[in-house]
Amino acid sequence: MRPLRRIAVLSLHTSPLAVPGGGDAGGMNVYVRAVSRELVAMGAEVDVFTRSTFEGQAQVERPRPGVRVVHLGGAPADTVAKEDLPLRLPRLAADLRRFADADAAGRYDVIHSHYWLSGTVGLELQRDWQVPLVHSMHTMAKVKNLHLQPGEAAEPPVRIRGEQDIADGAARLVANTLTEASELKELYGTAPERIDVVPPGVDLAVFHPAGRALDRREAGVDDGLFHICFAGRIQALKGPQVLLAAVARLLRQRPGLKLQVTIIGDASGANPLDLGQQIDELGLAGRVRLLPPVTAKELARHFRSADVVAVPSFSESFGLVALEAQACGTPVVATNVGGLPSAVSHGVTGLLVDGHAPDDWASAFGELFEYPAFRTQLGSNAAIHAAAFGWEQTAALTVHSYQHAMDHFSPV
Incomplete structure (x- = not known):
């Protein structure tokens, strides 16, 4: 050698x-x-x-x-x-x-x-x-x-x-x-x-579950508020438009739902998405925060403040965001595509969705909202799973x- x-x-x-x-x-x-x-x-x-x-x-x-x-x-x-x-x-x-x-x-x-x-x-x-x-x-x-x-x-x-x-x-x-x-x-x-x-x-010294309650308070996420987070480049391939369509569908199904969405990232590619326009068209103004890219430590705090992290990509070789979110003790809802099934264990650390139909994604989010004990168990499993990486x-x-x-x- x-x-x-x-x-x-x-x-x-x-x-x-x-x-x-x-x-x-x-x-x-x-x-x-x-x-x-x-x-x-x-x-x-x-x-x-x-x-x-x-x-x-x-x-x-x-x-x-x-x-x-x-x-x-x-x-x-x-x-x-x-x-x-x-x-x-x-x-x-x-x-x-x-x-x-x-x-x-x-x-x-x-x-x-x-x-x-x-x-x-x-x-x-x-x-x-x-x-x-x-x-x-x-x-x-x-x-x-x-x-x-x-x-x-x-x-x-x-x-x-x-x-x-x-x-x-x-x-x-x-x-x-x-x-x-x-x-x-x-x-x-x-x-x-x-x-x-x-x-x-995953950097386990940065992405870890300790301090979830504190990070949630500091992020201004009130008790009873269902918080969904997305992080990635703002392009169609990463699917933030799928998340917004699913959230709009979920709110139509549950009009009284207290919900907040945080989307972290900047436009990318030759045909960037206009999420602001989509938010207005779907009537989601006031429910969605659009934030620029942040450092790893800040990203970890956002993940810990969330009830679920969404990874609605159309193609992923692995899905590092999914692993980092799970290391923070947050379950992930991800597309059943590419390497994401290797990062997310369906029904154990999160949920995998076949395709990108808004109804299917709304159903997955609704299940995690409806059963908080199940959500908590997924998060605990997720942190254990990610610790091996x-x-x-x-x-x-x-x-x-x-x-x-x-x-x-x-x-x-």
Whole structure:
């Protein structure tokens, strides 16, 4: 077994330093940041390469000892949309190479790329550096195209071709769940022996159930008020519009219900949703709070103040929000799709809903409102379930994938 000293992590389209819930920042940002931290704790040095957030940004930041975040020029996030990045990849790759060539720290032992844009560059580096590439898809074009919403454009052929090249050429592929591993096999033809299943983790020091009553009071959630929370990018794929339609249906069924909805996140994507308009059209004014993205500690407080967290996504490779909410002792109502059944145990830690019909979602929320003892039991089970998903385990399994890639890599 070769020693693992230095790791190059590619997260080119979004910085791990960005706050999840807005723009292109989401669970992947949390994933890269947390795993990098744990890899350093295991004795490795990690360089995370990402595009700059704005022109003139300092090239290197050190968020913690052992981790460097290297900002690459040519495609600042404040002016260049993710959709335009394929044409900017050569410039980002050239900037990355210049940094690595001038760096005195020495060669990397392994490259870990996240999302297809990073994987495209990772394939070039695998060939040129003669270092194995481990790749995490996080989301896949063929899967997203199966769940397109009205008004959403299909993922472009350039992405599908890029993902196929990565699936064919990377030394190892990391999948979040068995479902994702199956999708890689069925949709991209990846041999199962090249796939490692590594579940994401949760920061149990931040997301925990202690202090639920206090957080509920500080959030202004009165006794008897049924509080539903949503956190994520405001785009059709994440389903906040489904939540609002279901809440409107629930209120028509139960006109006297004291209910509050908190939606945390910013608009994302080429066709952002106008939730304010939907709230007005559904007559939900005064019942829904729209908040910007918040820090992890603030998010945990919101989750602890809620009776239920809604994850009505149309596609999820795992659903990190669902796991974080459960770690706070809050049951989750989630779509029975993608990796969410791996994160949420139906009838044990929350409820899974088939499809996105407002009646079905209203029924799930109504069941949790009607039976508070059941809701409390789900929350207790949820905290126990989530406690098994520490980032330490994720990092350890990731290192196993790295070692496998290093031990079996054949330079060409």
